[in-house]
Amino acid sequence: MKQSSELHVPLETGAVTALVYAADGRAAATLVLAHGAGAGQRSAFMIAFAEGMAARGIDVITFDFEYIAAKRRIPDRGPVLEACYRAVIEAVRSSVASSRRFLFIGGKSMGGRIATQVAAADRDLPAAGLVLLGYPLHPPGRPSVLRSAHLPAVGRPMLFVQGSRDTFGTPPELSPVLAGLVPAPTLHVVAGGDHSLKVSRRDPAVQKAVYDEVQGTIVRWMQSVIELG
16 A cells, blocks of 8 residues: 655645545546544544545545644534635645546545535535535434535535444435435445444454445445546
8 A cells, every 4th residue: 555645735824734645556536535523534444444445546635624733622613624625625636636537525424514515615616526424414312403404505426325323314314315415316324334334343354344345335436426427
């Protein structure tokens, strides 16, 4: 596996560092993948997915939101997170050649939600589609507090990868929300998976197989979007 390289991303209030995981061979596309609320881009989950998809021919870019870079625990407000994501997209478009052919955005949990908000707010954003890992449809135990009102405005292909035990929104809770979206999104269910797509068995080989299957699904879905586009 190739070593990731760093990409400097200037912001109005400073800068953050993104990591570029270059594809093995000529990249079919770029995927910008943002982290969840509790852990940054150097978490085991983010590294595993970035490396796994780079090995499958995708340039993957991860980054830390400003609060993580500043070693704060509480995420910034939505507009600050969105501004950071937009700045990363701009830097990636300037620096990563495959992103100028096909750019996908997304993330884990909160990172995916922010990606959808950025896409919903800008129909001209050059994003071919979105990859959402454990979409946080609602806070745990509060199913009436939905974070989905903006999703119809995204207007792009979306892949939702959701664990069947996700306390932030199970597939049956998510399905009615997705039913009315155009274009029709894809929902991939990880049987037994929690919010981080972890299954119940404490067997590293089993968990690796689950992640491998998800990564393959993501890449195949991206390729199908590219072919239709």
